[in-house]
Amino acid sequence: MKNKSSDIIEKKLADYLVRVDRKKCLSFGKCVGAVPELYILDEKQLCSFKKDVKKVNTKNLMESYYLCPVGAIYIYDKNGKQIIP
Numbered sequence: 001m002k003n004k005s006s007d008i009i010e011k012k013l014a015d016y017l018v019r020v021d022r023k024k025c026l027s028f029g030k031c032v033g034a035v036p037e038l039y040i041l042d043e044k045q046l047c048s049f050k051k052d053v054k055k056v057n058t059k060n061l062m063e064s065y066y067l068c069p070v071g072a073i074y075i076y077d078k079n080g081k082q083i084i085p
């Protein structure tokens with residue numbers, strides 16, 4: 001049975017909050033290619049976050065949203081306002 005609590009994961013960075021809906025993730029790994037210092041695929045081959053990441057390149061972070069073919073990535077500013085989608 002799937003663990004509901006791990007379906008949506010989030011990572012707080014210095015300037016952004018990144019959320020990933022793992023129910024949507026189909027393991028394409030495009031996000032990992034765009035921001036390898038932030039994203040990893042876990043043992044189930046689903047998107048997860050690396051530990052101890054504080055800052056990432058903004059352009060690459062936004063690109064990870066556009067590259068994800070299933071729209072599993074959501075990005076917020078540090079005040080919680082949703083930037084994309």
Ligand code: SF4
Nearest residue numbers: 025026028029031068
């Ligand atoms: S790009 Fe999207 S579908 Fe692919 S691993 Fe990342 S979150 Fe999952």
